[in-house]
Amino acid sequence: MIDLSKKVALVTGASRGIGRASALRLAAAGADVVVNYVTSQAAAMEVATEIERLGRRAYVVKADVGEQEDIESMVDWIGTTVGQLDIIVSNAATGGFRPLLAAKVQHFHTTINTNVLALVHLVRAGLPLLAREEGRAKVIAISSHGSHMALPMYGVIGGSKAALESIARHLTLEVGHRGVNVNVLKAGLVETDSTRNIPFADQMFAGRTEKAMMGNRVLTADDVADVVLFLASPLSDLIQGETVTVDGGAAIHV
Ligand SMILES: NC(=O)c1ccc[n+]([C@@H]2O[C@H](COP(=O)([O-])OP(=O)(O)OC[C@H]3O[C@@H](n4cnc5c(N)ncnc54)[C@H](OP(=O)(O)O)[C@@H]3O)[C@@H](O)[C@H]2O)c1
Numbered sequence: 001m002i003d004l005s006k007k008v009a010l011v012t013g014a015s016r017g018i019g020r021a022s023a024l025r026l027a028a029a030g031a032d033v034v035v036n037y038v039t040s041q042a043a044a045m046e047v048a049t050e051i052e053r054l055g056r057r058a059y060v061v062k063a064d065v066g067e068q069e070d071i072e073s074m075v076d077w078i079g080t081t082v083g084q085l086d087i088i089v090s091n092a093a094t095g096g097f098r099p100l101l102a103a104k105v106q107h108f109h110t111t112i113n114t115n116v117l118a119l120v121h122l123v124r125a126g127l128p129l130l131a132r133e134e135g136r137a138k139v140i141a142i143s144s145h146g147s148h149m150a151l152p153m154y155g156v157i158g159g160s161k162a163a164l165e166s167i168a169r170h171l172t173l174e175v176g177h178r179g180v181n182v183n184v185l186k187a188g189l190v191e192t193d194s195t196r197n198i199p200f201a202d203q204m205f206a207g208r209t210e211k212a213m214m215g216n217r218v219l220t221a222d223d224v225a226d227v228v229l230f231l232a233s234p235l236s237d238l239i240q241g242e243t244v245t246v247d248g249g250a251a252i253h254v
Helices: 017-028 041-053 068-082 105-130 155-178 201-206 221-232
Strands: 008-011 032-037 058-062 087-090 137-144 180-187 243-246
Touching: 008 017, 008 068, 017 032, 017 041, 017 087, 017 221, 032 041, 032 068, 041 058, 058 068, 068 105, 087 105, 087 221, 105 137, 105 155, 105 180, 137 155, 137 221, 155 180, 180 221, 221 243
Parallel strands: 008 032, 008 087, 032 058, 087 137, 137 180, 180 243
Antiparallel strands: none
16 A cells, blocks of 8 residues: 655645645545645635545645746745655646637746746755655656647647656756656546536547547546556656556557
8 A cells, every 4th residue: 555644745736626636645645735726725725624634734825836936935835834845746737728820929938837847946946855865755747648649729738748748857867866756647638627628628528438448437537646646656766757648548549
């Protein structure tokens, strides 16, 4: 059994969806969790209540991870108040669904800041807490199939996810020898608040069982959280700078 007791995890965008499921999974394995959100305070508080029900400590921190200063303040706060940080799940993302040709420069900037640079700022700010001589700290970034496949209206986010995967590999070179693993979890389609807004969402949801090899089982946020847990645990100590795909096999064939 994976035991994360005495560990502290920060999950960005933990108020909803995959972030929420990951925060709860890490807490169920024994970790105390910093629940980050940007707008959904009530939802974040509910996640914290569930974590406390599991017998763990929860800390709720509002920060826009698209802003370097917010990230630095959040990590400073963790250092001062919690005094420890062992796991970061860089999950929060933004971008909107639009054609690349209709995207404004600001859309690209906001998306890159939130989906890519946040990982760099989190690791840079968190390194004094993450770095260690014994054991490993774990950083997990959440990506999607848009990093390597072309999906309608997904160019802005997809491009950011491709950058994210490369940045994660390069970060590994810089922090791997300091006791930190950086890996990417690439998830298939999960029904969440953001994917319900994708144009033709119903068609995409309906097509899921055809491509995956899981019978009628569809990928859920909890399935993704299981692999977050693995990547956060000592079982994955020798996985470094990798992108692990969790999609039931949907993307290995046409
Ligand atoms: N759902 C999928 O099919 C799928 C597939 C592959 C990868 N992913 C990736 O999985 C991650 C989570 O997606 P999801 O579908 O679970 O999303 P979601 O349900 O829409 O939740 C998004 C979360 O991110 C937070 N967030 C957004 N912008 C933020 C910011 N600037 N600063 C801090 N928090 C911010 C939101 O906080 P508030 O509630 O406070 O707004 C919310 O907690 C993303 O990286 C996404 O690209 C999703």
